[in-house]
Amino acid sequence: QGGRATANNNIDLIWVVPNGKEIGTLQSRFKQQVAAPLSRSYGIDIDAYFIHEKHLRRLPCLVMLYDIKFGHRVIAGHPDVLTENIAYTVEDILPSDMRNLMVNRATLLLLNQWLLQQFQRQQPHSAEVPQALFDRVIKHTTKAIIGYGDALLFSQGDYHWSYTEKERLMGVQVNLPVTLRSLYSQAIRYRFDPVDFDLQGLGILQRSPEALAQWQQALLQFFSQWHLAYENWRMQSDSKDWNNYAERTLCHAFSAENSHRGVVLRKVKHFVRNQSPSQCVSWKARLGLKVSEPASALSAIFPFVAYTHRRPHFVNEQLLLKPGAAAESVLARYLQCWGSYLDPSLISKMREWEICAQ
DSSP: OTTSOOOSSOEEEEEEEOTTOOHHHHHHHHIIIIIHHHHHHHOOOEEEEEEEHHHHHHSOOOHHHHHHHHHOOOOSSOTTHHHHHOOOOGGGSOHHHHHHHHHHHHHHHHHHHHHHHHHHHHOTTOSSOOHHHHHHHHHHHHHHHHHHHHHHHHHTTOOOSOHHHHHHHHHTOTTSOHHHHHHHHHHHHHHHOSSSOOGGGGTOOOOSHHHHHHHHHHHHHHHHHHHHHHHHHHHTOOOSSSTTHHHHHHHHHHHTTTTSTTHHHHHHHHHHHSOOOOSSSOHHHHHHHHTSOHHHHHHHHHHHHHTOSOOOHHHHHHHTOOTTOOHHHHHHHHHHHHHHHHOTTHHHHHHHHHHHTO
16 A cells, blocks of 8 residues: 555464463553554554463364464464464364354455445445445455355365465365356465455456445355355255254254364353353254354354345344344344454444445
């Protein structure tokens, strides 16, 4: 921007804290003295995660742990801290966590729709979106495409922490269509070089808010079938549509993955902490919801916001919506819940983006 190199991605920083040390103070000091000043001065966002050593050892194999062990670098502290505390390999990753990561990334397409709605509401006669909004939409979209592709690679037994290796592996997936493989490759190339990237490779021909909104919807409809394919693989089912999906995935959650290290303990913790969660699903699905973390609960809702206008009572109940609520209200409420549970900074960002769109 302006002839200067700027960060295209944020920085993920993991702090492995010695047992007994208080984390809250470290978090607040880091945010005030490091993260906030860097963001203001250089536009570099740092997502910092603090975790005690004992908790790191107890966690099931989340995608994040595998990526940390093999793809991250120790910049301070004992050089073997990752290999000593994380015993997992790619085969140990929880399929449900890969699903949650896919939904997390796919939600960025919904966030794009919301951003474009704000712009169209505030500037209904604009022929093109401003550059800042356009760049944000493209960045979110490429992350979403990669999220879908990563999950599908995992279901084929070929997930890898390296972007370069993932692009190579996707290129030889004979079970996935050329269109999907090409989108994935283009998205990764954008992540490496956003300046000289040819946006036509992603299917972008116009910069009007209407064209961008249609593009986002087309991507969601395209990936809907592949999201469903992943879930059929994960749950060993053969569903043809999203009907009854919330019931199925919640019932599956109760007994799935219990042989993986740390999963049962994690479910017990959620069972104790979660309140009575629903009256709109079967008793087994209620148990599945009660032992699930927020990411899995939102993953059960996501398809009914992103892919289909049919909303079961469960979705209205969980999002605190009235039956027949307008699509824009459903979208905004889902994003608010997603931000509250998974990205606490999103709510303030949404307020900021609303102002910027004016």
